[in-house]
Amino acid sequence: MAVGVRDDATEEATDEVAGLGAPAKAWRTGVVVVLAVMFCLGSLVGNDHWWPFSPWRMYSTSQAATGSVWSTGIEVQTADAPGEWVPAPLTPPNVGLNRAEVEGRIPQIEADPARLGTLAASHAKLRPDAPEWTALRVVRRLIVVVDRKPTGELRTEVLAEWRAP
Amino acid sequence: MSRLRDWLFTPMPLARVAWLRILVFAFVVIDVLGLHTSGWYHGWADPVWYEPLVMGKVLHLPAASVLLVQVLKWGTVAAALAALTGRAPRLLGWAVAIGWTWYQYVAFAYGKVDHDRADFVVAMALLPTVGLAHLSDRRRSEAAGFALRAVQLAAIATYFLSAWAKVRFGGWDWVNSATMVRAVVRRGTPWAQWLLEVPWTLHWFQWVLFTAELTAPVIFFLSEKWRRRVVGAWFVFHAMTYAAITIAFWPHLVMMLAFLPLEEYAAWLRARFARWRSRGAAPVAEEART
Incomplete structure (x- = not known):
């Protein structure tokens, strides 16, 4: 199932780095910004219907002590x-x-x-x-x-x- | 700004992405087949209970039917199994992402949204962007660094935003409320019942949890050693929660693994296994003869 497994594989990373071009970085940054805005908006003003951007309200309600x-x-x-x-x-x-x-x-x-x-x-x-x-x-x-x-x-x-x- | 960008694209090992993908896709199979099955049973619920979410209205998603849940369930499992091979990572990865997300939608569009599964959508949407990544790939890449960083950010945002939700919905007084008592009364395990006899334990725990959630983003400013310790502490917290009220945020736990050097653990395990096999070869042969 796992491809690329070699018996002699040593996992030490080499110095070789695969870089990304400017456009590839730009759209990835854009995606992160959009996701961050959506999650924050959902948490600020959204409700459950916004899923997956709904507020993270597990166990968030207050229960009166009595x-x-x-x-x-x-x-x-x-x-x-x-x-x-x-x-x-x-x-x-x-x-x-x-x-x-x-x-x-x-x-x-x-x-x-x-x-x-x-x-x-x-x-x-x-x-x-x-x-x-x-x-x-x-x-x-x-x-x-x-x-x-x-x-x-x-x-x-x-x-x-x-x-x- | 450029420092922030460097941080977002810190080169990380491609093998780490390959291992995280294996864990993510294996988790999807287990999740769809065994952990989160309420979407499956909604296929048999009357459409009168269907309450479309915004996503369903925008995309015109229909109410569940037996046929729809069958296709989503088995289609997602098949795509995840295929994705485990590491081939066609974008096509198969995004197929799993769509199948799993739709299946969750079916589960949540009947009046109860689970609040622990949204960050996993981020992991599934962004892990395919790395492209091909082999388990034994020794290169580091900026694309891998970005995907891992995005998963880490989503996982940590979950903690911070859930603290925020406690303030928004429960008020600042949440920490002094009886929320944990309610949780233990409703679904406490036998070994959590003593907590009800000693009410300060749960009260105190609320303060600790709230503080930890609110300060969760600090993890990005720690040294690597302490970062891993904090991840370990979060795992301990989730294990305790599971022991007390049998609630575990499974997809989120998988995402927290993005902080760990998975490829190093795998190499260590493989070395142990190789040693055990070479040492165990003789006794095993003996056993086979008898």
Whole structure:
């Protein structure tokens, strides 16, 4: 796979230097300047939609030292056990989307719970052997934090619910 | 100005670019097949969840379909495997760049953008500009120096700009917030739970991280010896983060390797291997007989 590997190769660099002409240097410098401007603009005024020039905001939000950390999940009912809500993994291999993607659309889901039906449809395509989902709801679990320490108090609320027609 | 240009085009070994390319393309194969697969599953998500980014609007990129994600996944892997041979570095390198970037776009256009993958786009776009580079090439070149410098700059900009994002989105008070507590509560590993019992650890860690990120560009003013030590320290930081919350910025870690004399490490490994083979030849032959 690796071409050019010689058994006797010594890796010491020689003094031989391959230079670049002025035009080659000019456009390369131009590219670096454009990239620098785009990345800085993205960080100054851009948002996620600017990717790959979006701001580097991993773990950038402030979390109040006292408050609640919330975590979203889904619960489903299957034809095998109607009326019984069981938690289901909110993961791409299971529903085609991940937790953060669903968390970001809570307002749209609350406005139109029928959207949740598409998750059941994706699940049926991705997991054809699993029992079909007849109902699905989004729940939010709140974990209470006081002085940067979880108290163990847990609250659960249902945000939206869908039933197969 | 001319000093800055000299610095941007400092001649560096072509073999270093060749080794970095191998690591980058091998990483692309691993990444596409195993590490970052949410784009793949978006092929099965309903288009109602598709939220085009600016890039998708400008280039008229469609919502994902099963066919699109199949073509992107296997096309990118095939191009990366071909690029590993070192042949046609521009054509194959840019093919990988387009395939990988589009595949990331598919992953990010459903409402969640990962913030650790953009600098890798720079690496993939600029490494092909060096042209042919052999693993045993003993020359240095200004084109190699430029590509390596650009990758280094992008990697370090990531740290600095993420400190900036903390100020912009979290405010200066970010360092005193409970952000790390939130991270550990949501996705902490069993061996990170004790951190929640001793809240000052995570609080203190936020100060250290923020300071390190803000001062990251200093790395370019250090001596070579200290530069490598700082790169080592960043790797330790990323390993600790992975142990605590199983988050690792994999593409970024590959880019940080652009600071290291990869061709020297390779020569060292090769010499060790040759010695081990010549010394191990006799016992191996013995084993083969039994």
